[in-house]
Amino acid sequence: MRLTRQTNYAIRILMYCASNTGQLSRIREIAAANSASELFLFKILQPLVEAGMIETMRGRNGGIRLAKPAHLITLREVVEVTEESFALAECFESGAACPLMDNCELNGALHQALEAFLSVLGTYTIADLTQDKPFLRRRLGLPPLVEAHAAVA
Amino acid sequence: MRLTRQTNYAIRILMYCASNTGQLSRIREIAAANSASELFLFKILQPLVEAGMIETMRGRNGGIRLAKPAHLITLREVVEVTEESFALAECFESGAACPLMDNCELNGALHQALEAFLSVLGTYTIADLTQDKPFLRRRLGLPPLVEAHAAVA
Numbered sequence: 001m002r003l004t005r006q007t008n009y010a011i012r013i014l015m016y017c018a019s020n021t022g023q024l025s026r027i028r029e030i031a032a033a034n035s036a037s038e039l040f041l042f043k044i045l046q047p048l049v050e051a052g053m054i055e056t057m058r059g060r061n062g063g064i065r066l067a068k069p070a071h072l073i074t075l076r077e078v079v080e081v082t083e084e085s086f087a088l089a090e091c092f093e094s095g096a097a098c099p100l101m102d103n104c105e106l107n108g109a110l111h112q113a114l115e116a117f118l119s120v121l122g123t124y125t126i127a128d129l130t131q132d133k134p135f136l137r138r139r140l141g142l143p144p145l146v147e148a149h150a151a152v153a
Numbered sequence: 154m155r156l157t158r159q160t161n162y163a164i165r166i167l168m169y170c171a172s173n174t175g176q177l178s179r180i181r182e183i184a185a186a187n188s189a190s191e192l193f194l195f196k197i198l199q200p201l202v203e204a205g206m207i208e209t210m211r212g213r214n215g216g217i218r219l220a221k222p223a224h225l226i227t228l229r230e231v232v233e234v235t236e237e238s239f240a241l242a243e244c245f246e247s248g249a250a251c252p253l254m255d256n257c258e259l260n261g262a263l264h265q266a267l268e269a270f271l272s273v274l275g276t277y278t279i280a281d282l283t284q285d286k287p288f289l290r291r292r293l294g295l296p297p298l299v300e301a302h303a304a305v306a
Contacts, residue, residue, distance in 0.1 A: 003154055003241050088156050105282045109228055113273035120266035129258045
């Protein structure tokens with residue numbers, strides 16, 4: 001059982017933007033900080049934009065930023081956007097071939113377990129992952145906050 | 154996010170044995186009832202035997218049966234035996250390349266969510282999936298219980 005790479009990197013994009021307070025972030029820099037390809041991150045960006053989590057600013061000084069505060073973006077929302085499927089077993093899919101379909105409680109048990117999983121993720125936000133993390137900006141290749149504010153001033 | 158095929162079919166093997174009350178079951182019949190290959194089911198059998206859920210009886214009239222009552226085998230135990238990994242994201246693995254390792258709460262959030270998932274599965278047993286299911290035996294290709302008991306008598 002594993003989350004997709006899309007989910008993994010979507011969370012990193014959101015964490016990067018949340019850490020890069022008040023600044024526009026560039027996919028090139030996020031890709032470099034995470035050893036990921038820009039093309040891959042661009043693909044993940046699209047559903048995050050559509051879901052209202054990220055907004056893009058075009059132009060020479062363009063970039064991306066969170067479309068709403070980090071404490072309003074839960075991990076549940078992110079995985080629900082980026083996971084291609086929560087079909088834990090064959091019986092989640094219409095037209096499944098399992099002969100026990102309609103006579104099996106497994107589907108119900110798995111749905112209940114999945115809801116418990118998602119409920120916990122609903123209690124965590126991108127802010128929980130990024131706030132009060134003095135080393136996080138450095139790990140992401142961002143300048144210390146003092147310099148960042150000086151650059152804006 | 155998806156459980157492996159091994160888990161899916163391990164549960165079906167256990168359900169078959171639980172439904173085939175007081176009888177030995179044959180992999181050939183379980184394979185036929187589930188449109189699965191015997192070789193694949195044999196591979197899944199081994200960890201279930203090692204985990205003390207299934208016991209095998211050799212010989213011409215041999216077969217397999219539950220090694221303990223169905224109400225003592227939880228779905229949590231099954232998935233813990235059959236899932237190859239619960240490494241939901243890269244950061245669950247030692248030596249992961251994510252630059253945020255050690256500075257990220259994601260790992261903790263996912264562990265908590267996974268524990269909630271497994272806790273729910275710990276409340277369901279193979280008996281919950283099979284008892285009071287009059288149509289289940291027919292779906293599995295087993296004779297109705299009356300005939301089965303007559304055959305034993």
